[in-house]
Amino acid sequence: MALVAVALGTFMTYLDNNVVNVALPSIQRELHLSISGLEWIASAYILVFAGLLLVGGRLADVVGMRSMFFAGLGIFTAASVAAGLAGSQEMLIGARAVQGIGAALLTPTALALLTELFPDPKERGAAVGIWGGVGALALAIGPLTGGYLSQHVSWGWIFLINAPIGVATAVLAAITLPAGRRSGNRSLDLPGLATSAVALFALTYALIEGESRGWTSGVILGAFALAAASAAAFVFIETRTEHPMVDLAFFRLRVFSGGLATMGLWAFGVFGIYFFTAIFLQNVLGFSPTEAGSAFVPMALVMAVMATVAPRLEARFGAGRTVAAGMALMGVAVGLLATVGEGAGYTDLLPWFLLFGLGGGLLVPLNNVVLSALPQARAGIASGMLNVSREVFGLLGITILGAILSNRQNAATGAPLHRFLAGYQFSLVVAASLVVVGVPIALVALRKIKAPEPVATTVTPELQPA
Numbered sequence: 001m002a003l004v005a006v007a008l009g010t011f012m013t014y015l016d017n018n019v020v021n022v023a024l025p026s027i028q029r030e031l032h033l034s035i036s037g038l039e040w041i042a043s044a045y046i047l048v049f050a051g052l053l054l055v056g057g058r059l060a061d062v063v064g065m066r067s068m069f070f071a072g073l074g075i076f077t078a079a080s081v082a083a084g085l086a087g088s089q090e091m092l093i094g095a096r097a098v099q100g101i102g103a104a105l106l107t108p109t110a111l112a113l114l115t116e117l118f119p120d121p122k123e124r125g126a127a128v129g130i131w132g133g134v135g136a137l138a139l140a141i142g143p144l145t146g147g148y149l150s151q152h153v154s155w156g157w158i159f160l161i162n163a164p165i166g167v168a169t170a171v172l173a174a175i176t177l178p179a180g181r182r183s184g185n186r187s188l189d190l191p192g193l194a195t196s197a198v199a200l201f202a203l204t205y206a207l208i209e210g211e212s213r214g215w216t217s218g219v220i221l222g223a224f225a226l227a228a229a230s231a232a233a234f235v236f237i238e239t240r241t242e243h244p245m246v247d248l249a250f251f252r253l254r255v256f257s258g259g260l261a262t263m264g265l266w267a268f269g270v271f272g273i274y275f276f277t278a279i280f281l282q283n284v285l286g287f288s289p290t291e292a293g294s295a296f297v298p299m300a301l302v303m304a305v306m307a308t309v310a311p312r313l314e315a316r317f318g319a320g321r322t323v324a325a326g327m328a329l330m331g332v333a334v335g336l337l338a339t340v341g342e343g344a345g346y347t348d349l350l351p352w353f354l355l356f357g358l359g360g361g362l363l364v365p366l367n368n369v370v371l372s373a374l375p376q377a378r379a380g381i382a383s384g385m386l387n388v389s390r391e392v393f394g395l396l397g398i399t400i401l402g403a404i405l406s407n408r409q410n411a412a413t414g415a416p417l418h419r420f421l422a423g424y425q426f427s428l429v430v431a432a433s434l435v436v437v438g439v440p441i442a443l444v445a446l447r448k449i450k451a452p453e454p455v456a457t458t459v460t461p462e463l464q465p466a
Contacts, residue, residue: 002117002176003127007134008169009073009110012162013103014135016045016080018142018274019158023150030155033089043208044093048100049107050391051201055193057108057384058245065116065380066177068109070170076102077166084160095159108383113177115371115379125311125368132307132364136357139300143278143293152290191237192245199230200388207395211402246381250374256382258445259370262323263386264393265438266363269334269431271394276401277337280424284342284417295346299357306361314365320446323369324439326362329355331436338428342421369446401427 020042027033027041060068076099083095114131118124149157206223213220238244251257274296281292314322333356340348367386374382409423 001172002178003114003130005169005173005176006069006110006113006117007131008165008172009069009106010131011134011138012073012076012080012165012169013107014138015142015145016076016099016103016159016162018139019146020045023146023155023158026150026155027092031087031089031092040093041096044097045100045103046391046395047201047204047208048097049103050204050388050395051197052101052104053108053388053391054196054200054245054381054384056104056106057112057380057382057387058189058193059105060109060112060380060383061378065109065113066173068105068380069113069173069177072102072104072106072109073166073170073173074102075099076106077162077170078102080159080162080166084156084158084163086156108380108387111367111371111386112379112383114368116178121372124372125314125365128368128371129308129311129364132310132361132367133304136300136304136307136361139274139296139303141297141300143296144290145293147288147290147293189237189241189243189245192234192241195230195234195237196245199227199234200392202227202230203392204395207392207399210399211406215403246385247378250378253373254445255369256373258441259366259373260385260389262327262363262438262442262445263366263370264389265435265441266327266330266360266366267390267394268397268400269330269435270360271397276398276405276424276427280421284421284424285344285346295349296353298350299353299360302354302357303360306358307364310362310364311368313362318446319365319369320443322362323366323446324442326359327435327438327442329359329362331359331432331439333359334428334435335432338425338432341425342418366442366446397431401431404430 033041056068056072079095079098079102083092083099086092086095111128111131114124114127118127145161146158149155149161202223206220206227209223210220235248238246238248278292278296281287281295287295310322310326333352336352336355337349340352370386371379371382405420405423405427407423408426409419412419412422
């Protein structure tokens, strides 16, 4: 039941990350938003969330995972209610930023809690599989829920729906979560926290705003420079402080650094595909918002099922082969999606969506492998770094693929629809190539990392078959 509480907490943040994009046109019409205001409804959440992930992970280690779980859950739920009731652009953007604070505390803590709830590696692998399956379900339900509520009810309910989920999660967690243990190292390393947050804020801001402001504009170049300077200061501080927030020696661990790189390449492909394929479905194939959201459901359902099966495959074939197979399947699926052109229907896309979901589910053991690479007292910061890799590389995917799409589109000739399709297909080929790069990385970095065999079930004499 504690696992259910942790999974529900993760479900809320993942759902919110996917539910908003489809509803943005409805929000714009009702609140009379400017284009910049519309962009910041999505950006405010991502900016704060990505910027504070390492802070949230370290606080979980120092203050205690149970305390930070409730803090993040409370902030996120209250901010969701405020967002749902917002009557102005400023209030909605502010509420989204506060949601980002709650998510930055809740998300790394939820995953790290699994190391405390399931100290047995066999049980932990199965628990991470279930946790990953619930996250995949949020990917399926998010776009569909956002499209349906904004089209048939009210956009406010895409946020208000978090309130009952948050209350139920809090009640369940209060009953089932054990009193959290705290790290023996209680030092917060405030300079490390500050410089890491500034670096992530600046980098995320530059990636979000670069396309609209211009990549060579003073603001964007300044943001990149601030990110680089803050990252350098962070490394300098961490190499000299007595109790570093992140021990840089962790990156010498093949499993840890290779696992983060693999996660980043996975996110690069997934974020870009979701973002641009949603546009493709509506602009090229003529889907409504609800239909576009529904199109991703089979993919995410397959991903959820495979997430629960993946720990068994990991036990048999090892983490390296399992994760590498997932990356290979995803790369092939993305490459084949690039062959779908004008006049195609959903049935032309569905086989490659399902193949993509199959590969995505096989990557779930990666979470457990990265967490297990560090001492349990550092589970929070390990989870935070895993999430940072996912969010930053995901933004890079959207940014880089978007730039490639735009350049290819501008170079193409013909009708606007044909030009968009040319850019979209070429960007998918680039994404597929980068995802496939993760195959050798996973094979090398995660080699000889094998989950323990499941414990055989003991059959009592009175239950033995005759």
